[in-house]
Amino acid sequence: MGLIIKKAAKLKMDKFYDNFYFEKMLDTSNEWIVKRTGIEKRFFSEKPLSQMAEEAAENLKLTDEEKKKIRLLIVSTVGGDFIVPSLAAILQGRLGLEKEILAFDLNIACTGFVGGTILAESYLRAGEYALVIGAEKLSNFTNFKDRTTAIIFADGAGACLYEKSKEKFYKDLGTISDEKFLTLKSDEGYLKMEGREVFRFATSVMPKSIEKVLKRADQKIDLFILHQANERIINFIEKKIPGNYYSNIKNYANTSSASIAMALADLYEKDSLRGKNILLAGFGGGLTYGTCIVRGENEIR
Template sequence: MGIKIVSTGSFLPNKVLTNFDLEKMVDTSDEWITTRTGIKERRISEEETTSDLAAKAALRALSEKNPEDVDLIVVATATPDAFFPSTACKVQSKLANKKAIAFDISAACTGFIYGLYVADSIMRTKGIDRALVIGAERFSKIVNWKDRTTCILFGDGAGAALLEKSNEEGILGFDLGADGAYGDLLNVPSVGSNEEFPFYIRMKGNEVFKVAVRTMVESSIRVLEKTGISPSEIKLLVPHQANVRIIKAVAERLKISNDRIFINVNKYGNTSAASIPIALDEAIKTGRLKKGDLVLLVAFGGGFTWGSCVLKV
């Protein structure tokens, strides 16, 4: 018995915030942002909540399925609608599903890969045949729009993957990790801390870059070794979409050529846990990935967390 991703879906808000728009808001420029990040624009949710974004992405992944048949809903998010109930429970309600186990995962930008691991593990050990793993974020609500070092980076969106039991193996292996000693590099405090509201993203960019590249490369090497797959066999690298320089540094160290990297950070910015499922959905829908292709997913996130996964689509 194997587990496969049988369909994907994504949803992006309609509002586009360009670098030229940001030039009017903070002391920055299109050239500065593009050179350092590769980002040209990002999407901003004006009314849709995180659960709205997640449910719309889920419905697109379920376009040929009945939402009532989903047994498990895992939502990876750092920007939930509420502390409780979970965003996953809200998504379950919006899908008119009455039977699914539903809960959230908080692993920042690595959340979708963590979610895949949890869903895969549960499906292999329990009587669950069908699971939705969703990455959804509304980072525009926790960005300090006066901080030019962070407000240029993030956007809103959601991506979803439907997993089913299969006669063939689709999820070939994982490597996951975390090191809380790096927690101060990228964080947002909350009600359990001693800090005063409002709570905004805080990031030490240079340090994040170094740790991100190292952990993503090391995790990728480990998962390829576990699965017995060489980098040359990977059809497409689908990395967390944080920064073009990080992505290309990782690919270079893995000896994966530019034509085998999927990049859409230029259009959407960093959508945290949503970035990999959005990118995976686009790669499939645009024909960059075809049945039988091997895919390497890899991410890092605040925590510090990291993770990688090899898929056969």
């Protein structure tokens, strides 16, 4: 079995902060940030996370027929508006979805959207739909006096409507327990990251995971979409495994589990997913990683 991307959309953003914003408060520069990360600007939202996620999903413009076919709603996030209820439970009502669905939040940090995609494929039966959303308001947890994290993290939300197909599904995922390199403690309130260690993790684990999936699938990959953590990580993996890689980190920075969903949305808007085999790969806190292959719908919109 496999998954087909029916639709993808993202939150509309209107207030961006370029790198010069941080020159006023941190020992950094636009040139340094671009060189080290590839980031040129990012978005910080003034809306609650639930509203961000809702607007991303609303931008899918789901029909009544599509809503009736949804059997699963997963929202990947590191922090919702409430501990209870979940963002997914809130959105089930706001989006007018059927009551007979499973809806829950998933927290595996930046790997979350890929993890949600893999769970969706496992849960659905052929012809059923899943709505998987990545939504993060990392500005709530960012110490803007910490150069290590302030320049990297940002806010965003993306949503994807999947249909279960009869095609084979190829995946790889794992967890390497760590409590030091990327953390957000409940009693501290700020994200902390050891950038060098996360870079080492990503560049050692992700090529192996991607190669494992490619070997199992033995099919042409038209498009690689990695978690948008750092342009240097993406470039490193591309050199190891050549292909057509999409990156939008320069416009959005690191939005954790929202990044892959937002990349899919950008490409869907350009009609650049249709009929393509797409490899998704995420990595992040936990430390966790996940890789899978999905396909863009063949039908012309």
